[in-house]
Amino acid sequence: xxxxxxxxxxxxxxxxxxxxxxxxxxxxxxxxxxxxxxxxxxxxxxxxxxxxxxxxxxxxxxxxxxxxxxxxxxxxxxxxxxxxxxxxxxxxxxxxxxxxxxxxxxxxxxxxxxxxxxxxxxxxxxxxxxxxxxxxxxxxxxxxxxxxxxxxxxxxxxxxxxxxxxxxxxxxxxxxxxxxxxxxxxxxxxxxxxxxxxxxxxxxxxxxxxxxxxxxxxxxxxxxxxxxxxxxxxxxxxxxxxxxxxxxxxxxxxxxxxxxxxxxxxxxxxxxxxxxxxxxxxxxxxxxxxxxxxxxxxxxxxxxxxxxxxxxxxxxxxxxxxxxxxxxxxxxxxxxxxxxxxxxxxxxxxxxxxxxxxxxxxxxxxxxxxxxxx
Ligand code: IMP
Numbered sequence: 001x002x003x004x005x006x007x008x009x010x011x012x013x014x015x016x017x018x019x020x021x022x023x024x025x026x027x028x029x030x031x032x033x034x035x036x037x038x039x040x041x042x043x044x045x046x047x048x049x050x051x052x053x054x055x056x057x058x059x060x061x062x063x064x065x066x067x068x069x070x071x072x073x074x075x076x077x078x079x080x081x082x083x084x085x086x087x088x089x090x091x092x093x094x095x096x097x098x099x100x101x102x103x104x105x106x107x108x109x110x111x112x113x114x115x116x117x118x119x120x121x122x123x124x125x126x127x128x129x130x131x132x133x134x135x136x137x138x139x140x141x142x143x144x145x146x147x148x149x150x151x152x153x154x155x156x157x158x159x160x161x162x163x164x165x166x167x168x169x170x171x172x173x174x175x176x177x178x179x180x181x182x183x184x185x186x187x188x189x190x191x192x193x194x195x196x197x198x199x200x201x202x203x204x205x206x207x208x209x210x211x212x213x214x215x216x217x218x219x220x221x222x223x224x225x226x227x228x229x230x231x232x233x234x235x236x237x238x239x240x241x242x243x244x245x246x247x248x249x250x251x252x253x254x255x256x257x258x259x260x261x262x263x264x265x266x267x268x269x270x271x272x273x274x275x276x277x278x279x280x281x282x283x284x285x286x287x288x289x290x291x292x293x294x295x296x297x298x299x300x301x302x303x304x305x306x307x308x309x310x311x312x313x314x315x316x317x318x319x320x321x322x323x324x325x326x327x328x329x330x331x332x333x334x335x336x337x338x339x340x341x342x343x344x345x346x347x348x349x350x351x352x353x354x355x356x357x358x359x360x361x362x363x364x365x366x367x368x369x370x371x372x373x374x
Pocket of ligand 1: 011012013038039040127128129130131132133134135223224228237238239240273274275
């Protein structure tokens, strides 16, 4: 039995999709354990391009069962759309190969709206979110007012919960001089989507327990990257979930002894989408060249990624944070056209050398990379 966690060691977009797809051929079960449809995985199989945001990568492989764990936030509109898109490409999706945790929280239309309005109001200080409602949905989870997939079993109960949630958000929306939202505009559509989703649902921990036998290989597919982690990343310029390896157990319903190996995915240079500190960013010609040669545009939003040099300080920190056993190094060929490349081997902060990324945003913005030129 080998149960492997795959996570990104930078700010996401390290090429996890490709490695996860390669590993999922050998996996019996592929599990997503955090994030939502803010993730973007591009898979190319026999010339067919599949773009996945929410469904675990193994879905396009025959004989692989995929599980959306309780730690994922699920937008029912998006879920049904993504299933439909894959079915149009002749991928068969049924409760036999797709299982969704009944305890996963829902992203509702109001979450997306709140996400967009907040970003608009932050102006130049915006986080640069994917605008998918991820943050507001996780806030409601922690605030103990969120709705879960298992709430699709009783319409009266669902209605009373969604009403409370909309009432809560409407206070802020009216304070911001935005239009109040009416839950009655969305409830019927949501309910009918929920009825389509219910046949796919089961407790995620129970599935893991069933697969926990000697012949099963379970692959835990991380989304985003270590420095977008809500606790360990470049807060507040992060996503709203934990992206480090420990989340694999929490977000699916198993303890750490189920996992045997953590594989970190590391790109030969560094990219980041959205705002926030990026010590080895290259604002000049080299950054542009890395972006062009590496096709660095977001899968979900199409945004151009910020590009810079390989930062060993960050990757070492990621190795420690997730107790990484091994690294898959990606996109090395993108560096082929460069006569010289730089590698960040340390930082200076107020004239002192440091070998880690400090927690304070002010210090993260102040540090200067120390490069080795090769
Ligand atoms: P959110 O996850 O949409 O709230 O966005 C928060 C931050 O995480 C923003 O900087 C996004 O660009 C970034 N982010 C979210 N998902 C991904 C991803 O899959 N790859 C890279 N960056 C991401």
